[in-house]
Amino acid sequence: MSDVVISAEGLSKRYRIGGPEGQATYRTLRETLVGLATAPVRRFRAALHGHPEAQSEQDVWALRDVSFEVKRGEVVGVIGRNGAGKSTLLKILSGITEPTQGRARVKGRVGSLLEVGTGFHNELTGRENIYLNGAILGMKKAEIARKFDEIVAFSEVERFLDTPVKHYSSGMYMRLAFAVAAHLDPEILLVDEVLAVGDAAFQKKCLGKMGEVATAGRTIIFVSHNMAAVSALCSRGLLLERGILQQNGRCEEVLAAYTVPQTVLAWRPAPGTDAVAENGPRITGVRVRDVADAATISSDSPVEFCIEYRSSKPLTHTTFAIGLFDELGTEVYFLESDNQPGFPEVLPPVGEVRCTTAPLNLSPGPCRVNVALVQGGVHGAGVVVDKVEGAIVFGIEPVDFFGTGKLPPRRWSLCLLRQTWSLAGRPG
Amino acid sequence: MARVMEGELQPAVAPSFDRVIQPSRSWVALNLAELWEYRELLFFLVWRDVKVRYKQTVLGAAWAILQPFFTMVVFSLFFGRLAGLGAQIEGGIPYPVYTFAALVPWTFFAQGLNQAADSLVGSANLIKKVYFPRLVVPLAGVITGGVDLALAFVVLLGMMAFYGIVPSAAVVLLPVFLLLALVTALGVGLWLSAANVMFRDVRYTLSFLVQLWLFATPVAYPSSLLPEPWRTVYGLNPMAGVVEGFRWALLAAPPPGAIIWVSAAAAAAILVSGAYYFRRMERMFADTV
Numbered sequence: 001m002s003d004v005v006i007s008a009e010g011l012s013k014r015y016r017i018g019g020p021e022g023q024a025t026y027r028t029l030r031e032t033l034v035g036l037a038t039a040p041v042r043r044f045r046a047a048l049h050g051h052p053e054a055q056s057e058q059d060v061w062a063l064r065d066v067s068f069e070v071k072r073g074e075v076v077g078v079i080g081r082n083g084a085g086k087s088t089l090l091k092i093l094s095g096i097t098e099p100t101q102g103r104a105r106v107k108g109r110v111g112s113l114l115e116v117g118t119g120f121h122n123e124l125t126g127r128e129n130i131y132l133n134g135a136i137l138g139m140k141k142a143e144i145a146r147k148f149d150e151i152v153a154f155s156e157v158e159r160f161l162d163t164p165v166k167h168y169s170s171g172m173y174m175r176l177a178f179a180v181a182a183h184l185d186p187e188i189l190l191v192d193e194v195l196a197v198g199d200a201a202f203q204k205k206c207l208g209k210m211g212e213v214a215t216a217g218r219t220i221i222f223v224s225h226n227m228a229a230v231s232a233l234c235s236r237g238l239l240l241e242r243g244i245l246q247q248n249g250r251c252e253e254v255l256a257a258y259t260v261p262q263t264v265l266a267w268r269p270a271p272g273t274d275a276v277a278e279n280g281p282r283i284t285g286v287r288v289r290d291v292a293d294a295a296t297i298s299s300d301s302p303v304e305f306c307i308e309y310r311s312s313k314p315l316t317h318t319t320f321a322i323g324l325f326d327e328l329g330t331e332v333y334f335l336e337s338d339n340q341p342g343f344p345e346v347l348p349p350v351g352e353v354r355c356t357t358a359p360l361n362l363s364p365g366p367c368r369v370n371v372a373l374v375q376g377g378v379h380g381a382g383v384v385v386d387k388v389e390g391a392i393v394f395g396i397e398p399v400d401f402f403g404t405g406k407l408p409p410r411r412w413s414l415c416l417l418r419q420t421w422s423l424a425g426r427p428g
Numbered sequence: 429m430a431r432v433m434e435g436e437l438q439p440a441v442a443p444s445f446d447r448v449i450q451p452s453r454s455w456v457a458l459n460l461a462e463l464w465e466y467r468e469l470l471f472f473l474v475w476r477d478v479k480v481r482y483k484q485t486v487l488g489a490a491w492a493i494l495q496p497f498f499t500m501v502v503f504s505l506f507f508g509r510l511a512g513l514g515a516q517i518e519g520g521i522p523y524p525v526y527t528f529a530a531l532v533p534w535t536f537f538a539q540g541l542n543q544a545a546d547s548l549v550g551s552a553n554l555i556k557k558v559y560f561p562r563l564v565v566p567l568a569g570v571i572t573g574g575v576d577l578a579l580a581f582v583v584l585l586g587m588m589a590f591y592g593i594v595p596s597a598a599v600v601l602l603p604v605f606l607l608l609a610l611v612t613a614l615g616v617g618l619w620l621s622a623a624n625v626m627f628r629d630v631r632y633t634l635s636f637l638v639q640l641w642l643f644a645t646p647v648a649y650p651s652s653l654l655p656e657p658w659r660t661v662y663g664l665n666p667m668a669g670v671v672e673g674f675r676w677a678l679l680a681a682p683p684p685g686a687i688i689w690v691s692a693a694a695a696a697a698i699l700v701s702g703a704y705y706f707r708r709m710e711r712m713f714a715d716t717v
Contacts, residue, residue, distance in 0.1 A: 141468050
């Protein structure tokens, strides 16, 4: 079987906690000097208490003993929740970061696409950025020149080719960025979630391009939250959970193992449209479920929203807000953590907040959820540090709300209110 | 027989993998071949920096000239005239052009240090998302300064014409001294850039370091102020050799002698050690920066 092109054996990656993704954070020279000076004291203390320096508690294993093989021409989807180690796996395979243990062997030229538009410079024109970005992704100058027209045609931004990209709309920016990336032509392509950009039509075009690459016999490892895309493109799936490889097999089987009811994860806003500071607080995932864990959410379900967030330092003066909208964009409910007396004032750097509601009392139909993280005040006084619009869209299933077998049409009554009717003067 | 056994026991894995990704031991090879493979990326990073620099600043190219020029004016006034250093220069070379010939490589060096030290942190996004030899980043930072160097050099030629100075035959060695300046800037830059990722306060000590180094380099004064053998020892500061070499090549100043060899050796030592230190720290960059 000489056609194995990626072979991973016991890959593990450890991060020191204390930063986003549990990254090791940089230190200052001062801290290091102080650390060196106090190290003997700490060791002495530890010895007194009879245990060696308890370092392991500060460690987070982003990947633990992951082994698998990929054959030439296979398209492998990697799925799992946020923080399951998917991106870490791609970073190791592309050589960006080293594994702590284990090894991976790779045969062939590897191209990685962990982000669309890496290295784009706002002051440079579209034309200049095609060359710059192409070179950063590992293309040769001659190769870029050869594919230039194709890239431009794919991006649909011909008219603005000599305009600095800072004047581009976010859609144009993403299209141009993906166009360059799509023409990367390695033997092994590692792709992380880049299809979650642009409008639906462009996403479809990107998926088509990926499919083309796949049928051309390239090996692809594809990380995504988009289950539809994974099942359409991939022949094999890997399911990661907390850094451990849980499933490795045919795509349908792995996807079936991963069905978490009512769980939808939100994507990060695309770069370029993303005004969030690198290490600022971010919403990393949103999900909703029926409190009673029913398979569907119905008109009288109490629901639970979970918002996963991540920041480089503990959060203070922070409010989480959830807006619920109908299909026309009408505001239905506004929920915020400030409505909760005694909600903690300081939150850990990485965590998840939960909001449990009373029965929704909404008429059957779609419900869109926006989520925001606000710092420094409430009701418009604070600054929206991060927000995810349309984080989730879930359907509200009909239920016999009034016990009559009938419901008013949605356009008459978006909310459902239980009521009592009687004839005046004749109580009861 | 043993060979057959081995063949049977081997797992069915392809025999020829190009690349093995595993935890590296503490010291790693420089891997200059890979660096050469990425020369086009280096070109594009330099090209980007030059382009952006001249697009963004109003004065654009003028900055490259103004900074050393005004330093020269101030030095001429205070050191050349008031402190009387102008009279100490061998060969009767006018103080302004004497000090400017030193300020041209010095500015290149100081700017290269600044660029290199910030380069990795400034390219954090690239480093976290794309693989390429990280050496490219500080290298591009230093090389970008070459454009400013060329502009300032034109001014220097103008001043030489103004004072009627004709270079000696040693002018053919000028590229060597340019290379020496590049090697020094890159060597120190590699140390600083890698250290700056690990310890962010390196950035704050940098301006202080550059200032001290300026006065420890014979920019405002001739190194002939020092008696031998101290003058030769002075060459341990590679910029001393660079500056003296520039003056010798361009202004027909007396040959600097052994100081050049000491400087060349010191610069080479800094570059090699800097490159190894950088490569050693490199594996931590993506997780730390």
